[in-house]
Amino acid sequence: MRFLIxxxxxxxxxxxxxxxxxxxxxxxxxPFIGKxxxxxxxxQLSDFGKSISNMDLQGQVSLLNVWASWCVSCKQEHPxxxxxxxxxxxxxxxxxxxxxxxxxxxxxxxxxxPYTAIGFDADGKVGIEWGVxxxxxxxxxxxxxxxxxxxxxxxxxxxxxxxxxxxxxxLQKEGSPS
Amino acid sequence: MKxxxxxxxxxxxxxxxxxxxxxxxxxxxxQAYENLVQxxxxxxxxxxxxxxxxxxxxxxxxxxxxxxxxxxxxxxxxVKFLVDRYGDFVLYNPPLKSTTSLLWLGPFGLLLxxxxxxxxxxxxxxxxxxxxxxxTEEESRRLQALKNKLKG
Numbered sequence: 001m002r003f004l005i006x007x008x009x010x011x012x013x014x015x016x017x018x019x020x021x022x023x024x025x026x027x028x029x030x031p032f033i034g035k036x037x038x039x040x041x042x043x044q045l046s047d048f049g050k051s052i053s054n055m056d057l058q059g060q061v062s063l064l065n066v067w068a069s070w071c072v073s074c075k076q077e078h079p080x081x082x083x084x085x086x087x088x089x090x091x092x093x094x095x096x097x098x099x100x101x102x103x104x105x106x107x108x109x110x111x112x113x114p115y116t117a118i119g120f121d122a123d124g125k126v127g128i129e130w131g132v133x134x135x136x137x138x139x140x141x142x143x144x145x146x147x148x149x150x151x152x153x154x155x156x157x158x159x160x161x162x163x164x165x166x167x168x169x170x171l172q173k174e175g176s177p178s
Numbered sequence: 179m180k181x182x183x184x185x186x187x188x189x190x191x192x193x194x195x196x197x198x199x200x201x202x203x204x205x206x207x208x209q210a211y212e213n214l215v216q217x218x219x220x221x222x223x224x225x226x227x228x229x230x231x232x233x234x235x236x237x238x239x240x241x242x243x244x245x246x247x248x249x250x251x252x253x254x255x256x257v258k259f260l261v262d263r264y265g266d267f268v269l270y271n272p273p274l275k276s277t278t279s280l281l282w283l284g285p286f287g288l289l290l291x292x293x294x295x296x297x298x299x300x301x302x303x304x305x306x307x308x309x310x311x312x313x314t315e316e317e318s319r320r321l322q323a324l325k326n327k328l329k330g
Contacts, residue, residue, distance in 0.1 A: 128263060
């Protein structure tokens with residue numbers, strides 16, 4: 001029986017290491033879950049005459065996707081957002097984070113524009129208000145304008161099917177804001 | 179040679195700290211700012227403090243901390259600003275809460291487990307020693323005989 005003790009300890013250690021390998025240290029829990037979307041008011045990237053604010057995010061379930069033309073992972077995510085926009089499930093708002101206007105517009109022209117509207121956050125102040133630390137990040141916002149989920153890193157088919165889509169369907173069933 | 183070495187060391191220490199130069203109207207504020215950026219974590223390079231990190235976001239957050247302190251608000255206000263946006267994760271010294279209880283109390287739990295194991299081991303060892311002495315008369319006679327044989 002005694003020789004089983006090291007084996008047992010080994011199995012416990014392997015279990016801890018296996019769990020540790022699967023944890024993503026970049027997934028920092030957001031303190032905003034369940035709280036109203038932070039207030040902002042920004043010019044729109046495509047037309048500085050128009051603006052977009054947190055009030056625009058109310059009334060229906062929406063996504064706010066934080067991106068930038070300098071962001072490599074955003075390029076990886078972009079085709080998926082394009083596909084999503086065609087499915088017309090919900091509006092996707094964009095936040096162009098610490099970008100240059102020409103570069104942002106060039107990106108949209110080159111890769112396509114999946115966004116309903118894009119706020120242009122040149123100095124990243126709104127990004128800080130929203131606790132952004134690594135683009136791309138995507139927030140799920142419910143009908144009342146409350147943040148319900150944050151996805152860090154590019155959205156993949158897997159994360160969409162397993163986490164985001166079920167949540168969005170559930171939120172869309174919730175009652176309209178009174 | 180000695181002087182060159184000294185100069186080298188001096189420049190080395192400069193390159194580590196001086197990321198940007200900030201003007202304070204009060205040395206106490208400067209002290210508060212320097213304490214804060216040392217003990218707040220950069221979210222991009224997660225093993226560096228705001229003071230150490232060269233990341234763009236760290237620079238922006240240092241500016242936010244600077245503005246808060248310079249406007250006369252307290253260190254707690256600056257910490258609250260960051261915790262409200264980025265969570266307890268930015269603190270290298272997290273508060274004791276239900277979510278961090280394992281972090282704070284876990285080591286004591288492990289210590290307790292270790293002590294219990296040590297106690298059990300010590301007990302077993304004592305028990306073993308007693309068993310050794312508890313030979314029957316016949317056995318001790320045989321043992322003695324064997325010992326004699328070996329000597330002889």
